[in-house]
Amino acid sequence: MKPRGSAISGIGTYVPEAVVTNDDLALGLDTSDAWIRQRTGIRQRHIADELTAASDLGARAAAAALDDAGVLPSQVRLVVVASISPDHIMPATASRVAHAVGAVNAGAFDLSAGCTGFVYGLSVASAFVESGMADHVLLVGAEVISHLLDWSDRSTAVLFGDAAGAVVVSATHTPERILGFDLGNDGSGADLLSIPAGGSRLPASHETVDERAHFLKMEGREVYRFATRVVPDSAGRVLARAGHAVEDVDLLVPHQANLRIIESAAKTLGILRERVWTNLERYGNTSCASIPLCLQEARSAGVLNPGNLVLLMGFGAGLTWGSCLLSWAATDRGIAGGRPSDRGGGKAEMSESSEGAGLT
Numbered sequence: 001m002k003p004r005g006s007a008i009s010g011i012g013t014y015v016p017e018a019v020v021t022n023d024d025l026a027l028g029l030d031t032s033d034a035w036i037r038q039r040t041g042i043r044q045r046h047i048a049d050e051l052t053a054a055s056d057l058g059a060r061a062a063a064a065a066l067d068d069a070g071v072l073p074s075q076v077r078l079v080v081v082a083s084i085s086p087d088h089i090m091p092a093t094a095s096r097v098a099h100a101v102g103a104v105n106a107g108a109f110d111l112s113a114g115c116t117g118f119v120y121g122l123s124v125a126s127a128f129v130e131s132g133m134a135d136h137v138l139l140v141g142a143e144v145i146s147h148l149l150d151w152s153d154r155s156t157a158v159l160f161g162d163a164a165g166a167v168v169v170s171a172t173h174t175p176e177r178i179l180g181f182d183l184g185n186d187g188s189g190a191d192l193l194s195i196p197a198g199g200s201r202l203p204a205s206h207e208t209v210d211e212r213a214h215f216l217k218m219e220g221r222e223v224y225r226f227a228t229r230v231v232p233d234s235a236g237r238v239l240a241r242a243g244h245a246v247e248d249v250d251l252l253v254p255h256q257a258n259l260r261i262i263e264s265a266a267k268t269l270g271i272l273r274e275r276v277w278t279n280l281e282r283y284g285n286t287s288c289a290s291i292p293l294c295l296q297e298a299r300s301a302g303v304l305n306p307g308n309l310v311l312l313m314g315f316g317a318g319l320t321w322g323s324c325l326l327s328w329a330a331t332d333r334g335i336a337g338g339r340p341s342d343r344g345g346g347k348a349e350m351s352e353s354s355e356g357a358g359l360t
Contacts, residue, residue, distance in 0.1 A: 005177035006129035007329035009136075009170035010069020013296045014060035015163045015283070016048040022158070029154050036158045041259025045161030045284030047146045053087045057164035058142030059100035061292075066101060066138065068330070069168035073102035076168075077134035080124055081110050082117030082288040084216075084317065085145045089199065097140055106138070114193065114316025115255050116183075117141060117288035118165070119324050122312070123181045125169035140166040141288030148195060150215035159257075160216075161284035165292025176306055176329035182238040182322065189226060189319035192219045227261045227315045231323075232268040235313050238323040246270050250308040251298060255315060256280040256290035265313065277303070287316070304328055 021044045022033035036042055048057065058081055066073060079101075081094035094108035113120040118141040125137035142164040151157045169178075196202055197213035208214060231254070239246060252271050254262050259280055266276045277294045286293060291312055298304035305328065312324040 001173050002175065003173070004130060004132065005172050006126040006169050007172040007174070007177045008167045008295075008326070009330055010065045010067070010071065010168040011166070011292060011296050011299070011330060012061045012064025012066070012068055013163065013165045013289070013293050014057050014064065015293075016046045016052065016057070018047050018049065019044050020047050025158055028151070029157060031154050031158060039260075040159060041278075041280050042158065042284045043281045046163060048144045048162040050147075052144060054081075054083050054085050054142040054144045054164070055087050055093045055096035055100065057144065057162065058083075058093065058097045058140040058166065061142065061164035061166040062097055062101045062138055062140050065166035065168050069136075069170065071136050071168050071170065074105055076103040076106045076136050076138045078125070078128055078137045079103050079106045079108040079140070080121045080137065081108075081140045081142055082113065082121040083110065083142050084112070084114060084117070084287050085143050085148050086110055093142065094140070097142070101138075103138060113320045113322070114318050115257060115285070115287045115290070116314035116316045116318070116320040116322045118291045119181070119312055119314040119322035120183060120320070121288075122167070122169065122178070122324055123183060123322070126178045126181070129169055129171050135171045137169045138166065139169060140164065141290075141292055143287045143289050145216070145287060148214075148216050150212050153215070155220055156216050156218055159285050161286050163283060163286040163289040163293055165289040165296065167292055167295075172329060174329065176327045178324065178326045179242040180238050181324050182234045182241070183320075184230065184234060184322070185318050185320045186226070186230075187318065189222070190317070192222045192226070192319060193217075193317040223319070224258065224261060226319050227257065228264045228268075230321045231261070231265045231313050231315050234321050234323040235265070235269055235311055238325045239311070242325050244309065244325065248309050249275060249311045251304055251310045252276045252313070253291055253294045253298070253310060254278075254313040256283065256294065257285045257315070299330070306330070
């Protein structure tokens, strides 16, 4: 028997119903559908209403993941929420999610690592399980980024969408398990992607509100250069540490920030396009929710099956990066948060909570 390891035992997602297309944005911004698609690959995104917070989406995805894993909320010993759009600076959004799903025996905290948050969170969940501190950890990536966007800023307003994705990480003694991580950070680029005001460095004031400093700001060109440089290197390191080659990878699931970044990383690594999963066109950048959204869609489409070698890649504010290599373990007990569907033309027709899927 293999020593105790950790594996994703269940997955769930939730996406708001309202869809905002590029043409909708063009009504109020100096932009067009063609301009946005050419530079980002995005066609539409889902947007939550003004009364909905990250914990609301996260709780629904979390409940679906627990049901998919067949794990009772009372069996969960830790709830981690990764987010760039938490409900509050404090308390932790994870506290609200844990309460909402009935995880009464769990500790709870938030994790802030930009859009790399899901990969960072997966490393935390894996460590807790493999150390024996928990048999089941609930990891949630939950975002209502629309509430933090300056909708007059074309450089950011066209990029992001709202969504939540959650996984249950459980103990296992099978070969299908999480195999390793590579995590990194370069704080010299911290100001390239940030929400400047609202914390202890720049508390809220009339001046910060007038300067619109409570909205997300990004130096897109510099972030692009950073991502195309560090992401393939990180992926190469995690593969080498696990004793695998690029050719062994069945599915690459990158953070969904920009189609050009994804294509550049896949080309640098030498991974065939048909092995790269994307949903950027339909959701935009959903930050910490993007990877679990892709995982659920890939499984629903029959592309992701037990034993498949899966490479996850993320990057984001910090500037952070992270990669994870795993042998997929979650069985197809029914797709949590959406209905299973037949795949056709590279897309899968899904319910409200998980719309469409496709390989690049």
